[in-house]
Amino acid sequence: MKLALLERALEVSRSGRAAALATNLKSGLQSFVEGTDISGELSISAEVLAAIRTAFIEDRNATVDQALLAKGFHIVTPPLTAQAGMLQQQWDETYKTLVDNGFSKKPVMEGTGASAGEIYAWAIANPERVSCIYARNPSLRSLMAKSPPIDNLAPLAKAGIPILHDCGSLDPWLNDQTRVVEKRYKELGGRITVIIRDGEGHFPLSPKDPKLAVDFILSHQR
Numbered sequence: 001m002k003l004a005l006l007e008r009a010l011e012v013s014r015s016g017r018a019a020a021l022a023t024n025l026k027s028g029l030q031s032f033v034e035g036t037d038i039s040g041e042l043s044i045s046a047e048v049l050a051a052i053r054t055a056f057i058e059d060r061n062a063t064v065d066q067a068l069l070a071k072g073f074h075i076v077t078p079p080l081t082a083q084a085g086m087l088q089q090q091w092d093e094t095y096k097t098l099v100d101n102g103f104s105k106k107p108v109m110e111g112t113g114a115s116a117g118e119i120y121a122w123a124i125a126n127p128e129r130v131s132c133i134y135a136r137n138p139s140l141r142s143l144m145a146k147s148p149p150i151d152n153l154a155p156l157a158k159a160g161i162p163i164l165h166d167c168g169s170l171d172p173w174l175n176d177q178t179r180v181v182e183k184r185y186k187e188l189g190g191r192i193t194v195i196i197r198d199g200e201g202h203f204p205l206s207p208k209d210p211k212l213a214v215d216f217i218l219s220h221q222r
Helices: 016-028 061-070 088-100 113-124 154-158 174-187 211-220
Strands: 108-112 132-138 165-167 194-195
Touching: 016 194, 061 211, 108 113, 108 211, 113 132, 113 154, 113 165, 165 211, 174 194, 174 211, 194 211
Parallel strands: 108 132, 132 165, 165 194
Antiparallel strands: none
């Protein structure tokens, strides 16, 4: 079972501070960054691609994440003090810490299942700080937001945030969540793509073939 909310690291500048920043992220944010070499030392390229994710702790079947890691992405876990997930203040503080240390100001938001509602909530509150959204079998309910994100998509559309939903054709949330988001977002003038994977249900929460999702993220990350 997946246990905690995650955020993926943002783009590191070419200032040569990557190693120091990695240490700061691991200690100051009580986090970990996936992407180690065989000696166990943290390995960060000088030009890390941008993305920030909230979902749950990774497992070996996280195909999209594994593909992104292979392309220079890194995963950071911020402090998690509330059973329901990160609080708005924790999101904001994590974002500020990363940006203050040279990371991208426009991360990619990625969420799976019920956690997608929380990444939507933060993106809606901070549309100028998001490059795109990727969600796998999402439910747009949020404990962090005052109203369900599914009823408040206008800020994302106005900001021109592209969205990708990656769903199994048998996912029970497909029709009352993704299809509703798709219709409303297009009516607002927003750009949204929906991938339907025939024969798949809600699980697994990672697609067998991550290429379409990875290509989307790479094409829209800033």
